Amino acid sequence: MKRKGYLSWDEYFMAVAILSAQRSKDPSTQVGACIANKANKIVGVGYNGFPLGCDDDDLPWGREGDFLETKYPYVCHAELNAVLNSSSRDLMDCKIYVALFPCNECTKVIIQSGIKEVIYLSDKYKDTDQVRASKKMFNMSGVKCRQLTPDRESLLINFVATEYV
Numbered sequence: 001m002k003r004k005g006y007l008s009w010d011e012y013f014m015a016v017a018i019l020s021a022q023r024s025k026d027p028s029t030q031v032g033a034c035i036a037n038k039a040n041k042i043v044g045v046g047y048n049g050f051p052l053g054c055d056d057d058d059l060p061w062g063r064e065g066d067f068l069e070t071k072y073p074y075v076c077h078a079e080l081n082a083v084l085n086s087s088s089r090d091l092m093d094c095k096i097y098v099a100l101f102p103c104n105e106c107t108k109v110i111i112q113s114g115i116k117e118v119i120y121l122s123d124k125y126k127d128t129d130q131v132r133a134s135k136k137m138f139n140m141s142g143v144k145c146r147q148l149t150p151d152r153e154s155l156l157i158n159f160v161a162t163e164y165v
């Protein structure tokens with residue numbers, strides 16, 4: 001009989017997004033994204049970070065003060081990186097998994113890439129104009145957005161090798 005408790009596809013792709021977020025150097029918000037195609041194959045992953053060649057130690061990670069002294073003008077969002085890192089040029093009809101509902105800039109990238117479904121966990125910035133603009137564009141372009149309610153609260157990753165002997 002097959003094992004019980006295995007991850008659903010939704011949980012699996014969201015878990016990959018959350019795992020990818022752990023690569024982020026952002027001290028306040030770590031975001032990851034995972035793109036899967038219609039055959040349930042992962043075709044792109046990403047997390048928020050500075051552009052290639054821009055040293056994580058040479059740009060600011062702060063949130064307040066002079067714009068140029070904050071992370072905001074420099075950081076690439078997880079969704080953008082997942083699209084750009086994709087192994088496929090064609091993301092038509094793919095799904096993107098992100099913990100946080102995408103901002104309006106990522107929304108444009110998602111729509112233009114051909115992705116047709118956004119699956120998210122949190123919509124904590126729903127009262128911002130950015131997210132209002134995102135929803136307007138997703139509606140107009142027929143991209144489906146769905147909040148995931150997983151069957152489990154957490155998943156343990158165990159690096160202890162003796163678990164496998």
Ligand SMILES: O=c1[nH]c(=O)n([C@H]2C[C@H](O)[C@@H](COP(=O)(O)O)O2)cc1CO
Pocket residue numbers: 026028029030031047048049063071075076077078079100101102103106
């Ligand atoms: O959709 C997103 N994707 C994404 O990667 N981010 C990143 C950009 C920043 O590094 C961080 C947001 O920072 P903060 O929560 O401190 O304002 O999350 C933020 C959003 C939501 O705007």
Ligand SMILES: [Zn+2]
Pocket residue numbers: 077078079102103104105106107
């Ligand atoms: Zn964004």
